[in-house]
Amino acid sequence: MSGNHVPVRIMERLEELHAIGGGTRAGYSPEEDVAHELAAVWMREAGLEPAADEAGNLIGRRGAARVWTGSHLDTVPNGGKFDGALGVVAGIEAAARLPDAELAVVAFRAEETGPMGSRRLKLLPAAFIEVHIEQGPVLERLGEPLGIVTAVSGQARGAVTFEGRAAHAGTTPMEERTDALVEAAKFILHVRECARDGALATVGAIEVEPGATNVVPERVTVAVDARAPTAEGLAALIEAIGFEPTWSSDPVAMGGPPLEALRAVLPSAPELVSGGGHDAMILAAVGVPTTMLFVRSLNGGASHCPEELSAAEDIAFAVDALTETLARLSASAAAGV
Numbered sequence: 266m267s268g269n270h271v272p273v274r275i276m277e278r279l280e281e282l283h284a285i286g287g288g289t290r291a292g293y294s295p296e297e298d299v300a301h302e303l304a305a306v307w308m309r310e311a312g313l314e315p316a317a318d319e320a321g322n323l324i325g326r327r328g329a330a331r332v333w334t335g336s337h338l339d340t341v342p343n344g345g346k347f348d349g350a351l352g353v354v355a356g357i358e359a360a361a362r363l364p365d366a367e368l369a370v371v372a373f374r375a376e377e378t379g380p381m382g383s384r385r386l387k388l389l390p391a392a393f394i395e396v397h398i399e400q401g402p403v404l405e406r407l408g409e410p411l412g413i414v415t416a417v418s419g420q421a422r423g424a425v426t427f428e429g430r431a432a433h434a435g436t437t438p439m440e441e442r443t444d445a446l447v448e449a450a451k452f453i454l455h456v457r458e459c460a461r462d463g464a465l466a467t468v469g470a471i472e473v474e475p476g477a478t479n480v481v482p483e484r485v486t487v488a489v490d491a492r493a494p495t496a497e498g499l500a501a502l503i504e505a506i507g508f509e510p511t512w513s514s515d516p517v518a519m520g521g522p523p524l525e526a527l528r529a530v531l532p533s534a535p536e537l538v539s540g541g542g543h544d545a546m547i548l549a550a551v552g553v554p555t556t557m558l559f560v561r562s563l564n565g566g567a568s569h570c571p572e573e574l575s576a577a578e579d580i581a582f583a584v585d586a587l588t589e590t591l592a593r594l595s596a597s598a599a600a601g602v
């Protein structure tokens with residue numbers, strides 16, 4: 266691999282994308298359209314032929330394009346500069362460095378609300394690798410610039426309601442209250458206790474009725490988000506917490522030639538499980554050999570906010586690794602291996 270020069274063009278392109286909507290580019294919005302138009306120009310410069318598919322995904326192809334890379338250009342409201350955009354810009358940069366490789370770079374639509382675009386992708390890539398920021402603090406804590414993703418956690422979401430009895434906060438003695446929020450508070454601590462061995466459990470939303478300072482809470486609903494790297498782990502977590510999921514997704518394992526090639530290129534990189542969903546997860550779930558390369562997130566892993574940050578040197582390292590991995594994958598695809 267080449268040295269870790271600061272990738273000026275990549276950093277400039279991330280700034281250019283961020284300027285569109287000032288960090289707010291919703292899926293299928295005019296801002297996302299503009300970002301796709303800009304990416305199409307960069308794809309052409311890199312020797313790719315850009316075209317939109319039925320779902321509006323922008324796909325820049327070269328030749329047989331048996332190896333794919335990319336990510337998304339939509340953001341959460343007031344998002345950062347790196348989530349999604351880095352994977353697209355890095356892919357275009359790698360494609361420019363490999364002018365003979367038959368590959369494709371894709372910008373998926375509406376990842377943050379679905380993902381919608383990758384779910385509707387018709388023509389499946391033979392192999393896919395996505396560069397993405399970690400969006401968590403693990404690599405920063407390990408002191409490692411890059412990590413290899415081996416699986417995406419399964420998730421389950423649901424709500425639990427606690428019933429009490431509304432009463433006057435000033436006249437009802439403590440021993441005569443049935444306070445729904447006190448029971449909910451015990452449950453929230455229990456949810457936290459249940460998350461072990463790489464599993465994660467969160468209560469991130471709570472609704473209190475009637476929700477007045479001077480009324481003992483009558484009804485409280487808490488939202489539960491549970492995640493685990495394996496199906497068994499997720500089932501055990503749901504059972505331990507004791508809630509009925511109203512929505513869930515299975516854990517997805519990364520694998521095949523993309524994972525093998527990435528491991529060969531970065532033999533000492535730590536391996537991680539992604540707790541967040543990604544376009545790569547959608548492709549892996551339908552059987553495309555897939556992996557992800559995580560780039561260290563700074564600021565304690567801040568993401569989905571303007572504080573989101575990755576270092577230019579880490580990004581340079583990631584683009585070098587992506588380029589080398591795509592070179593290996595497209596060479597073996599061309600040789601029919």
Ligand SMILES: [Zn+2]
Pocket residue numbers: 337348349376397543
């Ligand atoms: Zn993303």
